Amino acid sequence: MEFTLDTINKEDIMKKLIVPIDFSDCSKNALANAIKIAERMKLDLVLYHSVMVPVGFAEGAPVGGADYSFQELEKQSRASLNEVVTEFPLLEKITYETAIQYGPLHEGINEMNEDGSVAMVVMGTHGASGFAKALIGSNAYYVMKNVACPVIALPEDADITKMTHIGIAGDFLSVPNPDLIHTVTELARAFYAQLHVIHIDTGDVEVKGQIDVARRMEKYLKNNNHTFHFRKFDDVEEGLEETAQELNIDLLAMIAKHHGFFDRLRNASHTKKMVLDIPMPLMVLHE
Numbered sequence: 001m002e003f004t005l006d007t008i009n010k011e012d013i014m015k016k017l018i019v020p021i022d023f024s025d026c027s028k029n030a031l032a033n034a035i036k037i038a039e040r041m042k043l044d045l046v047l048y049h050s051v052m053v054p055v056g057f058a059e060g061a062p063v064g065g066a067d068y069s070f071q072e073l074e075k076q077s078r079a080s081l082n083e084v085v086t087e088f089p090l091l092e093k094i095t096y097e098t099a100i101q102y103g104p105l106h107e108g109i110n111e112m113n114e115d116g117s118v119a120m121v122v123m124g125t126h127g128a129s130g131f132a133k134a135l136i137g138s139n140a141y142y143v144m145k146n147v148a149c150p151v152i153a154l155p156e157d158a159d160i161t162k163m164t165h166i167g168i169a170g171d172f173l174s175v176p177n178p179d180l181i182h183t184v185t186e187l188a189r190a191f192y193a194q195l196h197v198i199h200i201d202t203g204d205v206e207v208k209g210q211i212d213v214a215r216r217m218e219k220y221l222k223n224n225n226h227t228f229h230f231r232k233f234d235d236v237e238e239g240l241e242e243t244a245q246e247l248n249i250d251l252l253a254m255i256a257k258h259h260g261f262f263d264r265l266r267n268a269s270h271t272k273k274m275v276l277d278i279p280m281p282l283m284v285l286h287e
Contacts (some may be wrong), residue, residue, distance in 0.1 A: 014095075015119040020050065020105055020139065023080050026156050027126035031088060033154060034122040036161040038094050040190035042244065044120055045096040046112075047084065049077050050105040051122065065192040067170050074100055095186075105139050106146040113149055120150040120183065120283075144284045150183050152251070152283045160281050163250035164193050169240055170255030170287075172199040172230075180285045181220045184253050188224050195226040196247050200239035244280065253283040 020033040021027045031047065051073050066116045085091060101108040112118060125140035140153045154160070155232040166188045170176055188195045197217065199210075210230045229247070233239030244252055 004017045014044045014117070016046050016117050017041070018048050018109055018118055018121045019108075020047070020121070020123045020143070021081065021084060022139075024124070026154075027128075028084065028124075028167065029157060030122050030124035030154050031084070031151075032115075033158070035090050035094060035122075037090065037122060037187070037190070037272055038096075038275070040091075041119070041186060045091070045094055045095065047081060047082045047096065047098045048105075048110050048112075049081055049098070050099050050103045051077055051100060052063045052104075066238050070102070084283070086094070086105060094100050104142070106143045109143060109147050109149075113147070120152060121147060122152045124156065133220050140179075148286050150180075150253075150283055150285050152281065158281045160251050161182070161191075163191050164216060165196060165248050166191075166193045166251045166253065167196045167198050167244055167249040168253040168255070169198040171257065171283075172197060174215070175213065176255055177287050178220055180255060180287060183212045183285065184283070185221060185224050187251075193250070195221065195224045196229060196249065197221070197226060198229045198231070198240065198243055200233055200236045200243065202232070202236065249280070251281045251283055251284055255285045255287050257287050 017026070017034055019031050019040045021031065022153075034045060037043070077100050077210075081100070083097070099112070101111070109118065109121060121143060121145060123140055140151075144151045144153060152160075166184065168184050185195065187193075196216075199213075210228070214228045229243060231239055231243055233242070241254070243249075
C-alpha cells in the first residue's frame, strides 16, 4: 500500500519505524537493518521518501529546461519505491507501508510523528570512515538534531542485526527520562543484547554517587542483562571511544541534552579525534 502523508491514519496506535529512502545503497542498507528491527520489536515499517522541489520550481520557472510537475515528481518517486520493495522480499514478513512527502526530511518526520506514533528512525549516512565528518551537513545530521524521537544513524555497510552489546552513554549523575531508557532496553531485549550504561566524567567520580545512580536505574534495567561503567577521562569523546572499543559495543546510544551534543560535533577541531570518527552505528536520544 502506498500513500502520501495526508492519508496516514492518525488514530493508528501501532508504533512505527521510519526508514528514509533516497534510493542510494546506503539507504538500502539501512532498510535491511530496519526490517530486522521492525520484525524483532513488532513495529510497523514506513519506507519514507522526501521529495525536494527543484530550485526555481516555486517561482514557476522551469529547471534545466525540463517542465517539472508535482505529479511527475511523485510518479517517479513511487516507481522507484516500488523497485526498492521488490528488492527486499523480507518485507513480506512484516507490516510495511510507503510514504512520500515534499520538503525537508526532518520536517516531514516530525509531521508524521505529531500523534507520537513513531518509535524510532533508522537511516544511513554516507562515508564508511570519518563518520563525524560524514554526518555534518547531511540529512542524518539534521534528522538527529531536529527530530524528537530516537534516531539510529548507520555508516555505510553497517550491520546491527546481530548486535550483542549496546552501550548507552550520558550524564548519569541523575537518572534520565525513563522513556529514553525504555527505548534502549526494548531494543536490547529484542536482540538479546547486553546493555552497558556508560558515564564518562572529567572529574573525580564519587563512588557513593555511582551507587545511588545505579540503584535508581536498576528498576528500569532489571529485565536486561546490564553493567555499569563509570569512568574518568580528561576528554569525554576519547573516553567514550576507548570504553566502547573495550566493551565491543555494536551500537552506541547517546543521550543528547539540548543541542550541546550537536554543537560539539559542528565545532569540533579537525585535529580532534572524536568517537564519531570511527564508523560505529550511533543512536541519538533527546532528553
